[in-house]
Amino acid sequence: MKAKILLQIENAQVKYLGETIFQDLNFTWEEGQQWAIIGSSGRELTAFLETLRGTTHIPEGKISRPFSNDYTNQKNEEGRINSFRDLMAYVSQQFRFRNKSNLQNFYFQQRFNSSESDEAATVRELLTENSQGKSGNWTLGNVAELLRLTSLLDESILKLSNGETRRLTLALGLLSQPEIYLMDQPMTGLDVESRAAFGDFLKTIICKGIHILITTSPYEIPDGITHIAELGEGRISRTWKKGRDHFSPIQQRENPWDLSLLQTLVSTITPFEGRVIDLKNVSIRYGKKDILHQINWQVNSGERWLVKGKNGSGKSTLISLLIGENPQAYAQDFWLFGRKRGTGESIWELKKPIGFVAPELVRFFPANQTVRKVILSGFFDTMGLFRKTTLEQESKANDWLSLFKLETIADLPLNRISLEQQRWTLLARALIKSPMLLILDEASQGLDDSQRALFKMTIEKICAFSPISLIYVSHYIADIPDSVNKTLDLGLKN
Numbered sequence: 390m391k392a393k394i395l396l397q398i399e400n401a402q403v404k405y406l407g408e409t410i411f412q413d414l415n416f417t418w419e420e421g422q423q424w425a426i427i428g429s430s431g432r433e434l435t436a437f438l439e440t441l442r443g444t445t446h447i448p449e450g451k452i453s454r455p456f457s458n459d460y461t462n463q464k465n466e467e468g469r470i471n472s473f474r475d476l477m478a479y480v481s482q483q484f485r486f487r488n489k490s491n492l493q494n495f496y497f498q499q500r501f502n503s504s505e506s507d508e509a510a511t512v513r514e515l516l517t518e519n520s521q522g523k524s525g526n527w528t529l530g531n532v533a534e535l536l537r538l539t540s541l542l543d544e545s546i547l548k549l550s551n552g553e554t555r556r557l558t559l560a561l562g563l564l565s566q567p568e569i570y571l572m573d574q575p576m577t578g579l580d581v582e583s584r585a586a587f588g589d590f591l592k593t594i595i596c597k598g599i600h601i602l603i604t605t606s607p608y609e610i611p612d613g614i615t616h617i618a619e620l621g622e623g624r625i626s627r628t629w630k631k632g633r634d635h636f637s638p639i640q641q642r643e644n645p646w647d648l649s650l651l652q653t654l655v656s657t658i659t660p661f662e663g664r665v666i667d668l669k670n671v672s673i674r675y676g677k678k679d680i681l682h683q684i685n686w687q688v689n690s691g692e693r694w695l696v697k698g699k700n701g702s703g704k705s706t707l708i709s710l711l712i713g714e715n716p717q718a719y720a721q722d723f724w725l726f727g728r729k730r731g732t733g734e735s736i737w738e739l740k741k742p743i744g745f746v747a748p749e750l751v752r753f754f755p756a757n758q759t760v761r762k763v764i765l766s767g768f769f770d771t772m773g774l775f776r777k778t779t780l781e782q783e784s785k786a787n788d789w790l791s792l793f794k795l796e797t798i799a800d801l802p803l804n805r806i807s808l809e810q811q812r813w814t815l816l817a818r819a820l821i822k823s824p825m826l827l828i829l830d831e832a833s834q835g836l837d838d839s840q841r842a843l844f845k846m847t848i849e850k851i852c853a854f855s856p857i858s859l860i861y862v863s864h865y866i867a868d869i870p871d872s873v874n875k876t877l878d879l880g881l882k883n
């Protein structure tokens with residue numbers, strides 16, 4: 390007996406964000422198949438998911454979704470128009486939570502400011518809100534348990550770490566009681582242990598009848614997946630059953646940047662004469678929860694450090710202290726660039742010698758901020774450009790735009806460009822003021838394998854060409870540049 394088709398794309402031309410991204414795309418998803426989609430372009434992977442969700446434009450060919458026929462027919466008979474989307478959950482890479490009045494995204498430092506957290510819903514409130522009006526296998530209780538959120542139910546969503554937030558978004562998807570569950574790079578931001586456990590999570594939900602399709606790295610195909618499709622050059626180039634075949638290794642690209650321009654740009658970075666960071670018995674506690682416990686850490690000028698630890702171990706909290714975003718810094722014995730914190734320095738003085746990149750920064754720039762403005766805002770350490778710039782500053786911005794090949798998109802808003810272009814923009818913003826210390830908090834998270842390799846190579850070159858001090862946070866050993874040769878392990882703190 391032939392397997393039932395759930396979804397089918399036939400000879401489709403697909404336009405995504407105004408560009409033709411697929412030509413002659415064909416894909417058949419049959420009952421019982423659980424798909425992993427791999428490929429070297431993060432943009433193509435996301436566009437493929439958007440096509441399944443019906444948010445791209447298909448001028449030629451067609452897409453059909455027989456999985457929803459019974460449901461939509463029944464709703465039509467009841468005189469209601471309902472879409473296949475009711476049966477489909479989607480976890481995107483860029484999640485945005487709004488504050489309670491639904492007016493704005495949170496601003497960055499709000500997360501570490503516990504007094505302001507009332508503005509945000511708790512994990513329980515958000516899960517409850519998302520389960521209303523839907524009944525099925527998934528309840529707040531079993532979903533919270535499955536995704537290890539039970540102990541976090543009464544926390545404000547604002548305070549969650551990256552990995553905790555990722556688990557929350559997976560839970561929200563389940564509570565919509567989907568038949569089809571699409572996930573864009575769902576293991577991004579998860580620590581080594583949680584990535585290993587991800588296959589068990591998939592197997593559990595597959596057993597309950599959900600069909601899944603994820604985009605992922607070819608090196609991370611979790612348990613539960615039965616079929617793999619490789620995207621490349623505008624179409625699906627191959628499909629195979631898991632275990633029958635293996636993927637072609639990602640081609641290592643040449644570094645596409647003008648390295649002599651990079652060298653010139655970072656040659657203005659000077660070393661700090663003295664100790665960059667000195668933490669003496671630093672402890673951070675929220676309510677009854679010890680996040681950092683008596684941390685002693687010294688970073689000397691020119692050193693390159695890895696900060697590691699599992700999800701929720703306090704890596705971002707530690708970094709919030711360094712970049713002046715955590716009010717608890719004042720109570721600590723803590724020196725930055727030879728000056729004790731809390732001795733009258735302004736937040737701007739504190740930020741000046743530090744360049745900082747974290748993927749979630751993108752969420753905190755106002756919507757009208759273009760790539761050029763975001764890069765220029767690095768001179769002023771503001772989330773967006775709100776003042777006049779000099780010709781010299783503009784010329785520096787042009788150099789960075791040219792280095793990272795961003796000129797053609799320089800005047801587009803940050804939220805209209807691809808994930809990798811956003812990341813190069815943030816790196817240019819961090820470096821434009823020639824900082825003495827560069828802090829990268831999971832800065833290549835979510836990029837595809839070739840872009841991650843390029844990011845690593847770029848940081849390697851910056852370290853080779855300048856005396857910059859570096860703090861690098863990552864859950865992926867393969868992403869760590871060779872020049873990083875010291876480690877602070879927060880997992881060992883207790």
Ligand SMILES: Nc1ncnc2c1ncn2[C@@H]1O[C@H](COP(=O)(O)OP(=O)(O)OP(=O)(O)O)[C@@H](O)[C@H]1O
Pocket residue numbers: 500501502503544548549550551552553578580675678680698699700701702703704705706707
């Ligand atoms: N203002 C706050 N109030 C209460 N708890 C908080 C607050 N800010 C952070 N936390 C909690 O502190 C813990 C550490 O969070 P942090 O973001 O530093 O972890 P992380 O090591 O960076 O994790 P990840 O690898 O997931 O990014 C988390 O459990 C988080 O929920």
